[in-house]
Amino acid sequence: MVSMGSSLVGAIDVGTSKVCTLIGRKRGTTIEILGVGLSSSRGMKKGKVVDIAKISESVKESFALAIEIAKAVPDTLYVGISGDYISSLNLENEIFLGKGGREITDKDLLRAIEGSKSQVDLTAKRVIHVLPQDYLVDDEMGVADPVGMVASKLKVRTHLVLIQDNHFQSFLKVFRQTGLEVAQAVFQPLASSLAVLSPMEREIGTALIDIGAGTTDLSIFYGGSIRHSRIFPVGGEHITSDLAIGIRTYRDEAERIKVSYGCAFGSQVIGDDAVEVRDLGSSSLKTIERRFMCRIIEARVKEIFLLILREMRTSGAMPVLRGGVVLTGGTALLDGIVDFASSLLKLPARLGCPDSKYYVGMIQSIGNPIFSTACGLLQFAFGEKIERSIGKPLLLNLEEKGSKVISWLKDFFMIG
Ligand SMILES: Nc1ncnc2c1ncn2[C@@H]1O[C@H](COP(=O)(O)OP(=O)(O)OP(=O)(O)O)[C@@H](O)[C@H]1O
Ligand SMILES: [Mg+2]
Structure with missing residues (x-):
């Protein structure tokens, strides 16, 4: 070993x-x-x-x-x-350093950041991250690192990620049952962003969209920090189940044809290409038009991106997204989805991989x-x-x- x-x-x-x-x-x-x-x-x-x-x-x-x-x-x-069951919000917290002012220490910074927690109701919830965004030192805004500066007030803007305690306990129990102790649970969008976004993208304003099987995670970065995040309980598995219902086949068959022949731009699939698939209730094969299956896929993909668009608009972040959007997670491999995202959101888009x-x-x-x-x-x-x-x-x-x-x-x- x-x-x-x-x-x-x-x-x-x-x-x-x-x-x-x-x-x-x-x-x-x-x-x-x-x-x-x-x-x-x-x-x-x-x-x-x-x-x-x-x-x-x-x-x-x-x-x-x-x-x-x-x-x-x-x-x-x-x-x-x-x-x-994870939510997030932006907060501000101010601490006073004495009338005449004094040098800001690491401890002050920690006190200001951790103090944000006292503003939220933690009944049945727990904080998994307090992520500092930027600082206000006396009246100077947008300070990145205030340690060593002299001031009488220090204000910090933070992004707090909260989780419902009952779900968190179940999550930790999974590892305990396996005999493993978790050192830290990390908000997935935060982790993915470290692997996929460049420091420049995080700085200039970029939305990361991780479309997995059961969730779509939206996280918006600007000025080097996370500014907004939201988890939607929808993903590639919903595309698969729409397909299974729409063409009357088994889930695994729907998954197979989605991955092999699927396309996010269903309305642009022309011609009468056919796909063979097992019919529900029998093992016999039937043929369906690829055009038809891709329209079913497009309907769900569109729904997902409309949710994202609405959230981006309410977050107020649209004007700062100079880095556009980056798609990751398995569903980002769906043929045409990057162009679909770009055209619906009216922003440049790219596929993000580690x-x-x-x-x-x-x-x-x-x-x-x-x-x-x-x-x-x-x-x-x-x-x-x-x-x-x-x-x-x-x-x-x-x-x-x-x-x-x-x-x-x-x-x-x-x-x-
Ligand atoms: N080539 C492909 N075309 C379309 N979809 C794909 C392709 N490859 C993988 N997928 C889909 O990606 C999804 C799996 O992605 P991923 O592994 O990121 O999800 P997950 O992390 O397990 O789920 P979640 O993050 O939602 O909990 C599945 O729904 C799968 O069908
Ligand atoms: Mg995932």
Whole structure:
């Protein structure tokens, strides 16, 4: 087994369609990917845990695959969290530093940032991130780093991400059942943005749209920080089920033809190309017009982008989106969807995948938009002060747990 020291990080993206585990460590300015594990996700719906036992099995499968390849257990674990039970809001908080003013310290900054939490009702909710946007030092606006400046007042603008506590507990239970301790749950759009958006895009104003299987996450970046975010409980799985109903076939057949022949611009598909598909209720094949299936797809894609457009407008961010939109998540691979987004939103659009130049090791598979969140989780872990979470053991205390659940891991590595 490889001994990795204390900086080996596990990142788990629990999606509605797949669970993806990456195991990585920092190597110079890059991240070395040592293990990748993918399993199909069971027990999640629209980004929410609906069956703890089933999703725990999927997590276990994905994690076991990754550690088998890496030949090591990570020291610490970061997991992505999404779903429409997460909400976010922008706040301002001011602290006073004394009449004559004094030098602003790191502690003051922390007090100002953390103080934002006191403005929200935390009954049945918990804060997962307080993300500073910018600072006001006395009357000077838009200060990026106020430490060391002399002032009598410090105001901070923050983006708070809140989660409903009951859902969060279920989410953590999934990992506990697998015998894993989560060091930090990270808001998925925040993670994906680190893997997919360039610092320039985050600065000049860009909307990141992660269309997965069960959720579509919109996050808007400007001035280097996240300014607005919203999770919609709709994604590629809804396109598949519309198709299954519309052409009377099985879900898996609908998924297959969506991926192989689907197109977001249904109205532009001309001609009478036909697609063979199994008929519902019998195993016999039937032919349907590709044009017809793509119109069904377009209707749902349009609905998703209209939701996004409305949210972008209400956020007030439209005028600042000089970087346009970046699409990621598996549904961003749907043929024509980038052009569709650009034409409906009237903004430049591009496909966003983790950029392989930032990674070494097992990078063959990660240049795909389904890996954006997991890669971003590693970026988050190494970009943040990871030391904070190190020391929190990855494996739960077996005696305390008194359970056989993680014997699979013990056996695997002959631990204990
Ligand atoms: N080539 C393709 N064309 C169209 N759709 C695709 C293609 N490849 C993958 N998808 C769709 O992408 C979705 C899976 O994407 P992803 O892995 O990002 O979702 P997830 O992370 O599991 O879900 P979520 O983030 O919504 O919880 C599925 O609905 C799948 O059908
Ligand atoms: Mg996802």
